[in-house]
Amino acid sequence: MAGDEGHEAGAGGSGRPSKFFGRRKGKGLKASQQRLLAETLPRLQVAADAPIADPAALFDAPVEQVWLEIGFGAGEHLLVQARADPAVGLIGCEPFVNGVAKVLQAIDGEPALGRRIRLFADDARLLLDALPPASVDRLFVLFPDPWPKRRHWARRIVGPETIPAFARVLKPGALMRLATDHPGYLRWMLFHLTVAQGARDAFDWLDEGPSDWAAREPDWPQTRYERKALAGRPTYLRFRRRRAA
Ligand SMILES: C[S@@+](CC[C@H](N)C(=O)[O-])C[C@H]1O[C@@H](n2cnc3c(N)ncnc32)[C@H](O)[C@@H]1O
Structure with a gap:
């Protein structure tokens, strides 16, 4: 999905510079999708231009946990997770408007989901900056763009800039699920999470062997x-996330 367009104005409306380098738009949006983006997104969009005091208060329904998915693509995983547990509020972050429109279509057909899903249609780094410390119960970053060329590694959404932000917003004991099919990005993620100073003290890697990391858990669509x-x-x-870093 990655393109090389970088630093365009986002739909997030934060006013701060975005470091997002992927595609904002794909094929043309249908009139119904454009309507949802214009009318429904503003109601569900998280404002990140000021600190968010309490992410759980963003939802219309009372929630016991707040989960965050960064780069949800077309939203399949986000929607399955939202349907699975009515006690969870999900914040989905995705700057690609066609993906955001897909989630809005699903919510349009299943309005109850709109009570427990909030969207941030811009660079996840802007949202991470606005979230309070220890406020997120679970984080998903699934198949992020690998940016294989060395000169683009700084664009990787899992890396030395963002891992401290993940550690900051996650509650002690919170789960973080990552996935990649790119061997170089896998090595990079493991280095920055388990070897590099700082991060290795913030997270415990739970997988013990190939049978763990080769398979998804049943609640991981x-x-x-x-x-x-x-x-x-x-x-x-x-x-x-470790309880005491
Ligand atoms: C390879 S796609 C994977 C999408 C989805 N997770 C999946 O597995 O189908 C990576 C996604 O991350 C999104 N993305 C890239 N940079 C991002 C950023 N800075 N903040 C949030 N999302 C980002 C892209 O727009 C793209 O949809």
């Missing part, structure tokens, strides 16, 4: 990108 898995075999990683 397949994503659209995973079905294509262009670069190789998918690897699934589970980390837990």
